Amino acid sequence: MASLKDVAVHAGVSVSTASLALREDPAVKEVTRQRIRRVADELGYRPNGIARDLKVKKTDMIAVLLHDLGGPFYSELLRGVQDRSHQRGFTAIVACSAKGKSSAMTRLLLENRVAGAIILDPVIDESEISSVASEDLPIVVLDREIQAPHVYAVSADHEGGAFKATTHLLDRGYRLIGFLGGPEDSFHSRMRFEGYRRALSQAGVDFDGDLVCYGMFTEDSGYDAGFRLFANGRHPDAIFAANDEMAIGLLRSLEEQGLSVPDDVALVGFDDIRLTQYVSPALTTVRQPMYQLGSDAVEQLFQILSGNADIESVMLSTELVIRQSSGVTPRSPIRG
Amino acid sequence: MASLKDVAVHAGVSVSTASLALREDPAVKEVTRQRIRRVADELGYRPNGIARDLKVKKTDMIAVLLHDLGGPFYSELLRGVQDRSHQRGFTAIVACSAKGKSSAMTRLLLENRVAGAIILDPVIDESEISSVASEDLPIVVLDREIQAPHVYAVSADHEGGAFKATTHLLDRGYRLIGFLGGPEDSFHSRMRFEGYRRALSQAGVDFDGDLVCYGMFTEDSGYDAGFRLFANGRHPDAIFAANDEMAIGLLRSLEEQGLSVPDDVALVGFDDIRLTQYVSPALTTVRQPMYQLGSDAVEQLFQILSGNADIESVMLSTELVIRQSSGVTPRSPIRG
DNA sequence: TTGAAAGCGCTAACAC
DNA sequence: GTGTTAGCGCTTTCAA
16 A cells, blocks of 8 residues: 555655645645656555544544434434535544444544544433543534533424424314323433423313323334223323334224224324325324434534534424324314 | 553553553553553543554454435345444444545545445446455445456345246236336346346246336336326236335326226335335335345455455345235236 | 654564 | 564654
8 A cells, every 4th residue: 555655755755745745735836746646646545544633633524323223214314414514524424322342432432533423322321422422522412411521412302392293182172192102211202291291281181191101112012002002991082102103003003993093093193204104094293303403413513623612402393294193174173 | 632651651651561451461460450441541541543543554444335324224234234343343334425525435435444345326436436446445335246356246136036026927927017117227227127028038928118117216206107107008917116116106106097006007116115015005025135235245345354365246135025016816827 | 845853642573 | 571662654843
């Protein structure tokens, strides 16, 4: 592998001149520069970014750590990350946040290979994240609340989205509204539950713990929950599921129980995954601004790395997407 | 940021001893090692991987370049990459293969930051890839045929999958089998077309160019194609679509044209994306071994980097997944 | 306009 | 067992 020194020798100049020339520094005479460039090409010279980073003690790489590489709906998020990174001169690399000796967490974050990181992982330990963040490694967490030095937050408004979803059901006249949550320690599930509670409370509807059930954010767990929710004579007239996967599982179980959606039971999900448009009836849900989440996270990191002092948490609003599963005509509107 | 030297000074040892100690080298006396470890912790020392890589002139990082970060069905692929990387001691980082000044292609591959790369991008220029591959940067391309030094291939058997799909339709008695391709220069589309042709030919069924149509691998383009395929009195009794997205668009257009699937027209797709199970009728399709594709790509890279001389291209077989869209009962079986 | 030299943080001979 | 030393390939003063 040809090094800068090789280029310099072959071009009959010093290393420093070669370095300047290849970076198009105007201090180097045009003709010299061209000669150096030509030699570099002939030798197949490629700059060694590692060495460069070491010397200048900084890097343009930022890491995006995801819990589940390739989860179907990171797509938009990564597009946002990509676009903004490009705009800010970063190179974003994505990896899995799993812990371990040769993991990305270790290699990229603990070994100083990136300038900063964006983490979207609802299950990784809070202490893990705060212990890894430092002066030299600011971390932006997505959809989490972590109070620690050098940890910053960009979130979608889950509570607000859940509030909108539940209020939507209330508007359509439903009163026995069930809640299907994810794992109880999940931030997403908790926030969505709180929005649900707030909507009920604001509408003056009593909360009924019997109408609450938990799954694991998977389709199968939603399916199972569908039976539990209607066991023992309980009969919610609507259900707000904390994510679409579970809502879809729920849909399947309701069908099996001979219940029609939305006629017997209305249903609202969360996330707006692609499938929601294809199930029958199409699922009313809450959309998160994934693109902007990614884009804002990078921007946040950029500001931090630029030494900007006053960084505030960002909260992005969510949007209710009304489809068929929540009924069509308001039956006894209580608002709007 | 505390460096190894800082640790050494504070612990009253030399840098090399500190280095050895922190890497748990048994040459260092236990008590010294513990002292050094403690000092390192106190100082919040973190090894600088960049410096290490520069010194040892190698790195454990490999890059996975995808055309479209987060495309819905890279999930399995990345899981395969992840698992095998871990097993082989690599750290895999994923990035977008788009070209550009501060792109991953440039930063990671051209600046010597990774030991090798895996590229899955059906549209990136072949010359781009072969020019970037080198002695020091072996590249494994997925689902492409590139003949160039230091470029290796791992593919799914698209031709074979298409052959299976088409033969399946023939087995069920269909004879006017249309083909809905992707962009004509696409490797995937071409391979799948060839499998289609071979199946027809082997069954002694004449190929009819009028039954062929092209889209862009998107649902919408499949929808549009659905009208073209049935314009001017043409009437295929079955269609093999080169991917599921188009097949699903096609499904929608057939429905709009009052044609029933599979009664009026049978349909087979390719890829086995999740949606295929949810559309109605559920789509018969061809599944690629995505996990294995990822896992084998990493293994291939590992072998190359280990100096293994005889590396051969890998071709993985695909699997026909029979659902409702291709009819239920064979109407006049020609085989099996 | 170009060159000499220092050094980023680390590892690996080699010496003691 | 531990220390000394010489770089890895690059950028960046500072001199010439």
